[in-house]
Amino acid sequence: MREARLVIDTLALRHNVQRVRDNAPASRLIAMVKADAYGHGALAVAEALPNADAFGVAFLEEALALRAADIRQPIAVLEGLFSREEMEAALQHQLMIVVHQEQQLQLLEQCRSAGKVQVWLKADTGMHRLGFPPEMVPQVFQRLLACSSVESVGLLSHFAAADNPESPQTTQQITCFQDLHRRMQAVSPYKVPTSLCNSAGILAWPAVHGDWVRPGIMLYGSSPFAAESADSLGLRPVMTLSSRLIAVNPLKKGESVGYGATWTAERDTRIGVVAIGYGDGYPRTARNGTPVLVNGHIVPLAGRVSMDMITVDLGDLPVEVGAPCVLWGEGLPVDEVAACAGTLSYELFCKVTARVGRSRIG
Ligand SMILES: *Cc1c(COP(=O)(O)O)cnc(C)c1O
Secondary structure (H helix, E strand, C coil), X not given: CCCCEEEEEHXXXXXXXXXXXXXXXXXXXXXXXXXXXXCCXXXXXXXXXXXXXXXXXXXXXXXXXXHHCCCCCCEEECCCCXXXXXXXXXXXXXXXXXXXCHHHHHHHHHCCCCCCEEEEEEECCCCCCCCECHHHHHHHHHHHHCCCCEEEEEEECCCCCCCCCCCCXXXXXXXXXXXXXXXXXXXXXXXXXXXXXCHHHHHHCHHHCCCEECCCHHHHCCCCCCCCCCHHHXXXXXXXXXXXXXXXXXXCCCCEECHHHCEECCCXXXXXXXXXXXXXXXXXXXXXXXXXXXXXXXXXXXXXXXXXCEEEECCCCCCCCCCEEEEEECCECHHHHXXXXXXXXXXXXXXXXXXXXXXXXX
């Protein structure tokens, strides 16, 4: 049987949730489980977090899949809804919905169904991706308050650069957000809930945690900051991708390995072949020298990543066929591998393919 495996450590997941609680003790938590919980399995993650105050997904079907599996907490649909049918489903399944553009606002205004939804009004405070421009927000808020299907309206926005403490953009976004909140609160019949922080915001901007925080990547044990390791932030890896050596071959000084012969031995050595490749989601962009953990020892990737295999320079490491290998996770931070592949942990997590066997511990 192929040995490529993905193990999800739900104890580590709960540990990381506790880190969010420690950092943002006064806020409720929307655990982000979009994109199959960043590749960790949305249902597995939701089931492991009975104490999460809510879950966050990108679109309706992701929410309905959780409801179909009997997940009862509130679920926020962050890209909102796009038809009357979707609106009906949101009412039926008690979803929280984001409203970020005019058509979505009109859907609510035209809704005549019984039942009410909780709405997050998304303001574009500077990311310029989704959200109403700030000058429209007070008027949008009034229109939402007038909708019979709207139970309550919160203010939500998203940071563009909270991972970079040097960037002035975050303080500008915060000023804009707080100003909008004041204006909404001044005309609101109830306290307007706020939500602004992703993982980077939770860790770096404690003053603006607000009522609801939206952690994603930190739940999965990866650092949102380039300059700070997950370990130094007290986070533990949830996903471990592992496999085994399926061959160990001698290689002479001057000989090269793999497609395109991109790596050449500078001394006589041994090459280990690991049963993992881009067909499993190991990034083809991983460069020579990317760390791989073989039987607990770091060795460098040597040569191009193939579809089903990678090759590593074992040197004198005393290992044989069958030795366990970790590609990222327990013992090898995903952030280091991502950096060597010119990408982020987010992408590595999401791209593990269906042929990799999965299991849960904890
Ligand atoms: C994905 C997402 C988050 C979580 O971001 P992380 O960087 O993974 O913590 C928060 N808010 C919104 C709107 C998102 O789309």
